[in-house]
Amino acid sequence: MTVSLPLPTVRSTYPVPDEPPALPQPAVGEPRALPTHLTLLYRGPLASCDYDCPYCPFAKRRDDPDTLRRDRAALERFTDRLAELGETDPGTRIAVLFTPWGEGLVRSWYRRAITRLSHLPNIERVAIQTNLSGRVGWLADCDPASAALWATYHPGEVTHERFLAKARELSRMDVRYSVGVVGQPEHLAAAERMRRDLPEQVYLWINASEGLTYTDAEAAQWQRIDPHFGYSRHPHVSQGRPCRTGDSVLSVNGDGTLRRCHFVDDVLGNLYDDSFRSRLRRSPCPLEICDCHIGYVHLESLDLYQVFNGGIVERIPADWSTVGTR
Numbered sequence: 001m002t003v004s005l006p007l008p009t010v011r012s013t014y015p016v017p018d019e020p021p022a023l024p025q026p027a028v029g030e031p032r033a034l035p036t037h038l039t040l041l042y043r044g045p046l047a048s049c050d051y052d053c054p055y056c057p058f059a060k061r062r063d064d065p066d067t068l069r070r071d072r073a074a075l076e077r078f079t080d081r082l083a084e085l086g087e088t089d090p091g092t093r094i095a096v097l098f099t100p101w102g103e104g105l106v107r108s109w110y111r112r113a114i115t116r117l118s119h120l121p122n123i124e125r126v127a128i129q130t131n132l133s134g135r136v137g138w139l140a141d142c143d144p145a146s147a148a149l150w151a152t153y154h155p156g157e158v159t160h161e162r163f164l165a166k167a168r169e170l171s172r173m174d175v176r177y178s179v180g181v182v183g184q185p186e187h188l189a190a191a192e193r194m195r196r197d198l199p200e201q202v203y204l205w206i207n208a209s210e211g212l213t214y215t216d217a218e219a220a221q222w223q224r225i226d227p228h229f230g231y232s233r234h235p236h237v238s239q240g241r242p243c244r245t246g247d248s249v250l251s252v253n254g255d256g257t258l259r260r261c262h263f264v265d266d267v268l269g270n271l272y273d274d275s276f277r278s279r280l281r282r283s284p285c286p287l288e289i290c291d292c293h294i295g296y297v298h299l300e301s302l303d304l305y306q307v308f309n310g311g312i313v314e315r316i317p318a319d320w321s322t323v324g325t326r
């Protein structure tokens, strides 16, 4: 799980147009077919984690049995709904990223949901953010063309050897996955060691640590591990910039409430009553900055759809995904 906190405004180092382009809009209330590609970021009630990373502001909660039951029911309903969309909207290919507040894969219903979704014809990719603490053998039952993991290595919570063994097992199983590390100064040596030991075709990303600024020399150290660290180093100026969220990318919570992304509160409707269809449209970002990869990857003013082409939800760059791990 990555963490997003308010940050000071910093200008992006990436070129953006002075004036965002005008966005064509459908008439208000006009029903809309779903786009040919739809990305859904799902976050249910689950908020517990088997790790206790000091840089994580959540996941300190123990989910009581009722919350776990609600989380399971919500996830099963979501999975059923995606299967139904395969019938009603067969022209729409869907990519799903589960972004739980805690660790999902230690819960059987997340493993079952990913397995089932990976075999649905309308699901082009289903991925989850995970700390990789659980067993990975269940992935053998998934369609390897669809299922993927966004795995984060937390050096204070797991040994190098244990994490690496899981990663190597994923590679042997031909599972698509990326590995990441939060760019805390004390993680640098562990990240360098993990980079050396991971299969070379596995992409290791570095997230800039929230609230930290990096000198050029410090940034260069991280960039040697992740050549795309520059995208994470500073928050991206996003206000008024066109962003694919709200149009072909949506955030969904456990009761089906849809928002454009995890960071903008305005509600677009509900996944279970189709109320959102008439509200899908291209629109500029209303927030000053976007500082989380799962958000700014969808900014049209950045080139990240090219950089991560074919691996956007699991964060695998196009040129990393050709060897070995698909």
Ligand code: SF4
Binding pocket: 001, 002, 049, 050, 051, 052, 053, 055, 056, 057, 058, 059, 101, 102, 103, 131, 154
């Ligand atoms: S693994 Fe993720 S969710 Fe769990 S404590 Fe660490 S940062 Fe938080």
Ligand code: SF4
Binding pocket: 238, 243, 244, 245, 260, 261, 262, 263, 264, 284, 285, 286, 287, 289, 290, 291, 294, 295, 296, 298, 299
């Ligand atoms: S740029 Fe980020 S905050 Fe703005 S709408 Fe897109 S995802 Fe949301």
